[in-house]
Amino acid sequence: xxxxxxxxxxxxxxxxxxxxxxxxxxxxxxxxxxxxxxxxxxxxxxxxxxxxxxxxxxxxxxxxxxxxxxxxxxxxxxxxxxxxxxxxxxxxxxxxxxxxxxxxxxxxxxxxxxxxxxxxxxxxxxxxxxxxxxxxxxxxxxxxxxxxxxxxxxxxxxxxxxxxxxxxxxxxxxxxxxxxxxxxxxxxxxxxxxxxxxxxxxxxxxxxxxxxxxxxxxxxxxxxxxxxxxxxxxxxxxxxxxxxxxxxxxxxxxxxxxxxxxxxxxxxxxxxxxxxxxxxxxxxxxxxxxxxxxxxxxxxxxxxxxxxxxxxxxxxxx
Amino acid sequence: xxxxxxxxxxxxxxxxxxxxxxxxxxxxxxxxxxxxxxxxxxxxxxxxxxxxxxxxxxxxxxxxxxxxxxxxxxxxxxxxxxxxxxxxxxxxxxxxxxxxxxxxxxxxxxxxxxxxxxxxxxxxxxxxxxxxxxxxxxxxxxxxxxxxxxxxxxxxxxxxxxxxxxxxxxxxxxxxxxxxxxxxxxxxxxxxxxxxxxxxxxxxxxxxxxxxxxxxxxxxxxxxxxxxxxxxxxxxxxxxxxxxxxxxxxxxxxxxxxxxxxxxx
Amino acid sequence: xxxxxxxxxxxxxxxxxxxxxxxxxxxxxxxxxxxxxxxxxxxxxxxxxxxxxxxxxxxxxxxxxxxxxxxxxxxxxxxxxxxxxxxxxxxxxxxxxxxxxxxxxxxxxxxxxxxxxxxx
Numbered sequence: 001x002x003x004x005x006x007x008x009x010x011x012x013x014x015x016x017x018x019x020x021x022x023x024x025x026x027x028x029x030x031x032x033x034x035x036x037x038x039x040x041x042x043x044x045x046x047x048x049x050x051x052x053x054x055x056x057x058x059x060x061x062x063x064x065x066x067x068x069x070x071x072x073x074x075x076x077x078x079x080x081x082x083x084x085x086x087x088x089x090x091x092x093x094x095x096x097x098x099x100x101x102x103x104x105x106x107x108x109x110x111x112x113x114x115x116x117x118x119x120x121x122x123x124x125x126x127x128x129x130x131x132x133x134x135x136x137x138x139x140x141x142x143x144x145x146x147x148x149x150x151x152x153x154x155x156x157x158x159x160x161x162x163x164x165x166x167x168x169x170x171x172x173x174x175x176x177x178x179x180x181x182x183x184x185x186x187x188x189x190x191x192x193x194x195x196x197x198x199x200x201x202x203x204x205x206x207x208x209x210x211x212x213x214x215x216x217x218x219x220x221x222x223x224x225x226x227x228x229x230x231x232x233x234x235x236x237x238x239x240x241x242x243x244x245x246x247x248x249x250x251x252x253x254x255x256x257x258x259x260x261x262x263x264x265x266x267x268x269x270x271x272x273x274x275x276x277x278x279x280x281x282x283x284x285x286x287x288x289x290x291x292x293x294x295x296x297x298x299x300x301x302x303x304x305x306x307x308x309x310x311x312x313x314x315x316x317x318x
Numbered sequence: 319x320x321x322x323x324x325x326x327x328x329x330x331x332x333x334x335x336x337x338x339x340x341x342x343x344x345x346x347x348x349x350x351x352x353x354x355x356x357x358x359x360x361x362x363x364x365x366x367x368x369x370x371x372x373x374x375x376x377x378x379x380x381x382x383x384x385x386x387x388x389x390x391x392x393x394x395x396x397x398x399x400x401x402x403x404x405x406x407x408x409x410x411x412x413x414x415x416x417x418x419x420x421x422x423x424x425x426x427x428x429x430x431x432x433x434x435x436x437x438x439x440x441x442x443x444x445x446x447x448x449x450x451x452x453x454x455x456x457x458x459x460x461x462x463x464x465x466x467x468x469x470x471x472x473x474x475x476x477x478x479x480x481x482x483x484x485x486x487x488x489x490x491x492x493x494x495x496x497x498x499x500x501x502x503x504x505x506x507x508x509x510x511x512x513x514x515x516x517x518x519x520x521x522x523x524x525x526x527x528x529x530x531x532x533x534x535x536x537x538x539x540x541x542x543x544x545x546x547x548x549x550x551x552x553x554x555x556x557x558x559x560x561x562x563x564x565x566x567x568x569x570x571x572x573x574x575x576x577x578x579x580x581x582x583x
Numbered sequence: 584x585x586x587x588x589x590x591x592x593x594x595x596x597x598x599x600x601x602x603x604x605x606x607x608x609x610x611x612x613x614x615x616x617x618x619x620x621x622x623x624x625x626x627x628x629x630x631x632x633x634x635x636x637x638x639x640x641x642x643x644x645x646x647x648x649x650x651x652x653x654x655x656x657x658x659x660x661x662x663x664x665x666x667x668x669x670x671x672x673x674x675x676x677x678x679x680x681x682x683x684x685x686x687x688x689x690x691x692x693x694x695x696x697x698x699x700x701x702x703x
Contacts (some may be wrong), residue, residue, distance in 0.1 A: 026673050049347070056342035060335065063574040063583035064401045065368070068338070069361045075341050076354040080650055083347045087634040090616060096636065097613045121574055121583070153633070160654070171583075179581050287343070295345025297489070298425045299612040301482025302638035308481065309639060346614070348635055348646040355649050471645060478638075 017218050022148035025091040033217055036210065037147050038092050039108075040219060042099045045085035046110035048078045049103075050284050054118040055127060063121060070167050071124065077164065081157045088149040104289045112270060113196050115278030122175055122182075122189035128168010130190070130197035130235065136161050137231050138201065141221040150219075169238070176242045190239070191247040198262075199270045201228040207267075229259050236260045319451055320374040320382055321413065321510035322520065324403065325556060327367030328414035330461075331404060332564070333435055334360030335571060336422045345425055352471065356432065359464040366457045368400035375403075386411050390576055405575035409564045413508070416555040417500035419564040426479055426489040430497055433472035437533055438504050439465045441526045449519045473537050480541025490543055502551025504530070511556075616665040617643040619650075621657035629661050637662075 009028050016023065023029055052075045059075065062068035086096045102108035113131055118124065139161065142154040175186040202224040205211060214220040232251075239246050250263035272278070337357035344350025375382050376397040386392070391406040418435060422428050443465055446458035479486040505527040507515065514520040531548065538545050554560065574583070614636040620629035632651050637643035643662040651657065 024673065026670060028673075052342035059338050059341055060570050061574060063405070065331075065361060065365050065404055067583055069358060069365070072338050072341055072354055072358050072361070076351055076358070077653070079342075079344075079347050079351045079354070080653065083351070083635060083650055084633055086347070087616075090634065095613070096616075097610060156633075174582060177582075179578065181578060182581055291343040291345070294424070295349075296612045297483070297485050298345035298349070298479075299614060299638075301479050301486030302642065303611050303614060304486075305478040305482045306639040306642075346636065348614075348637060348642075348650065352646065352649045355653075474641060474645075 014216075017146045017216075020144075020146075020218075022151060023146050024148045032213075033219075034092055036214060036217070036219060037150065038089055038094050040214075041085055041089040041092075041150055042094070042102070043109055043111075045082045045089060045099065046103045046108055047114065048082035048085060050110045050114045050288065051131075052078045052082075053284055053287055054114055054116070054280070055124060057118050058121060058124050061121070062124075067171070074128075074164055074167060077160050081160070084153040084156055085150075088147075088153040091149045100292065104285065104292065106276070106285065109274060111200060112273040112278060113200050115273050115281045115284060116192070116196055117280050119192075120185050120189060122172065122185040123193065125168050125171030125175060125186070126189035126193040128164055128166075129172055129238070130168075130193050131200065132161060132164040132168055133235065134197045134200040134231055136165060137227050141227075144218075144221060146218040172242055172244075176244060186242065187244050190242075190244050194247050195266065195269075196273075198228055198232060199265060199267075201225070201231065203267065203270070204265075232260050232262050319454065319514065319519070320371055320378075321385070321508075322514050323367045323371040323374065323454065325413040325508070325510065327364045327371060327403070328412045329418055329435070329439075330360045330367065331364035332412070332414045332567065333418040333431075334358070334364060335567060336418065336420075337428065337432070339422050340428065349425075353428070356468055356471070359461075359468070363457070363461045363464070364404070365400055366460070368403045370453050370457065372398050372400055372403055390579065393579060395580075401575065405572045409560055409568055410558040412560065412564060412568070413510075413556050413558060414564075415500070415503050416552055416561055417497060417503070419555070419561055419567060420497070420500070421563055423493065423496070424489060425475075426486070426493040427496060429472055429475040429479060430490065430493040432468060433476050433537070434497060434501060434504075434534070436465055436468035436472055437530055438526065440469050441529055442523075445521050446519075450517075451519050454519070476537050476543075477541040480538070480543040487542070490541070494543065494546065498546050498548075499550065499552050502548055503553040503555060506553055508556035614638045617647075617662045618665050618668060619643075619647040620661040620663075621647070621651055622659035623657055625658065629659065632656075634665060640664075 010030055013023070013027075013029060013033075016027075023033075055071065055078075056075050059068065059071050062071050086099060089099060090096060099108065103110065113134075118127070136158065139154055139158055143151055143158055145151045145154065172186050172190075175182040205223045205225045211220060211223055215223070236246065236251060236253075248263045250261060252261055253259075254261045273281070276282075334357045337353050337360065340350065340353045341357065342350065344353055383392075386407055388406055388408040388411060391398075391402060391411075394402050394406065415435075417431060420427075420431070423431075440462070443458040443462040447455050447462055449455040449458070476490070479490045481487070505523050507523050511520060511523055515522045527548075531545075535545050552561075575581075615638075616634050617637055617640075618634050619632050621632050622629045635643065635646050635650055637646050640662060643664075644660050647660045647662055652660070
């Protein structure tokens with residue numbers, strides 16, 4: 001009897017999803033759906049937060065006041081995006097503190113791209129163009145994801161994200177029209193960020209464990225490979241405006257498929273970086289843990305002050 | 319007016335730079351965003367003051383060119399801009415108050431310094447917005463709106479930390495102890511301030527001492543923090559004699575501009 | 584027996600996923616959650632935009648300003664601690680909202696009035 005009831009609920013749930021009716025926090029949902037969402041949203045949030053670090057690196061070294069202000073605003077936006085996403089995940093019954101704890105203890109993953117170092121100023125441009133470009137490609141379909149709070153957070157994020165990619169491309173464009181040293185800096189950054197960027201779409205469809213179910217639930221709306229191909233096609237054109245090369249000798253237009261063919265991705269590297277062996281995994285987490293721990297006394301003080309005030313107020317009323 | 323504008327820009331830039339060191343490292347996400355906002359406001363103010371200073375410089379190059387001896391600065395061909403002023407001057411040519419260049423310290427130091435400086439800027443801009451110099455007046459008026467919020471935000475944090483936990487109270491005492499020797503300099507006029515005061519553009523900064531102390535005392539009183547006496551203090555920032563910290567700050571901030579002379583970014 | 588309106592935290596799962604008692608996991612360093620409502624321009628209602636963590640109401644308003652109005656999205660902010668949000672239960676949606684389905688007289692187009700009648 002009870003089992004039958006669950007089946008009905010699941011059927012109703014799937015019907016709603018199929019009709020593109022958003023699922024809201026208090027609606028019934030399969031436990032697995034909830035878990036999948038918590039995992040995906042919190043990883044997305046963690047990626048925004050950890051992503052602040054490689055770019056934040058260059059705030060104090062940005063080469064002009066305009067670039068400095070733009071970069072602060074951009075990194076600050078990422079904090080905002082992390083906050084929107086943590087909020088969305090919190091509607092699923094997990095607290096931000098728990099999620100942050102999962103990040104700090106290594107239980108939760110985040111986008112592997114942020115474990116690569118930012119070595120020159122051109123890296124800030126390359127991150128904007130390629131990393132944010134890949135992120136946008138992933139995020140735009142998520143504005144229609146089945147879970148309401150997640151979809152709404154993504155709408156807000158996508159609106160703000162468009163300036164990020166533009167500022168990145170502008171940095172590269174300026175470098176590509178600059179001195180020989182600047183041009184070399186530009187090409188070098190593209191060389192280092194290209195492959196990690198196309199890895200950002202995740203494992204190939206035949207090796208991606210969560211994709212099928214996520215597609216059915218409309219958490220994800222396109223497969224990893226579909227999005228990756230779209231991204232390659234766009235970048236292959238955009239790089240010409242920079243007068244630079246993408247570091248892939250097999251990259252070429254294929255008139256039969258109407259897409260660009262591209263070289264083989266080094267998945268070994270991807271899995272290594274994901275599992276903690278990237279160039280900066282340890283520094284990134286250490287930096288987050290340090291900020292959190294050094295902030296503890298601040299957060300405690302504010303809590304203590306707030307409860308003192310509340311007591312004073314209730315004493316005054318009584 | 320040139321040096322005054324430069325001085326105001328330097329204060330805003332260096333303080334904004336210090337605050338931006340928190341971006342990505344704040345005590346939690348919400349406060350990370352808040353301090354970054356303040357950094358952005360300050361860098362925006364700095365740009366406005368630098369742009370004005372650059373215009374004044376370009377209009378009267380002969381009079382001002384000897385102000386700076388940095389070789390990198392003198393390599394600039396044609397008119398200078400905001401970035402030449404920010405990135406190509408040496409430490410001894412910066413005219414900010416010493417307080418803003420001190421390391422960011424912990425959240426208590428950052429908050430206390432922000433409160434001290436914002437209070438000062440609030441008093442200053444409130445007058446400067448009526449200056450006969452229309453540009454300075456306009457920049458001050460715009461900046462003042464932001465500064466009102468900085469005073470409110472940092473003032474609330476001063477009270478919260480002062481009256482929070484034992485640890486936060488202790489850290490506030492340490493922060494005040496560290497920053498207090500740099501307060502006096504805010505109210506000692508440099509030559510360029512006296513000149514501006516003589517021409518009626520600006521009040522002598524001594525004038526701000528009493529209201530500043532009064533407002534600080536009021537906040538400290540609410541926070542349960544003791545108000546130190548204003549005795550001996552460090553000075554020299556406005557004359558270009560700085561602490562050791564500024565050199566490191568500039569070395570980091572300016573290195574790209576310096577190592578690629580003449581490049582556009 | 585189910586109560587008609589349950590007092591639940593925003594996004595709480597009720598009895599499906601037992602929520603830990605208030606304060607049980609709440610560390611001193613974790614600030615409570617607040618819901619943020621913003622009026623984007625004069626004449627419009629405040630609209631729910633999201634949530635954030637803050638130690639007190641004052642801080643919540645300032646955080647909301649910093650977080651949710653970075654691009655001049657608002658002119659007025661409301662905040663309320665999430666635990667004070669009372670929400671209807673979606674399982675009861677049928678009995679809660681459906682009765683209004685046949686109350687067409689609540690809708691202005693129900694009334695057949697002459698076209699000459701203007702400004703009503």
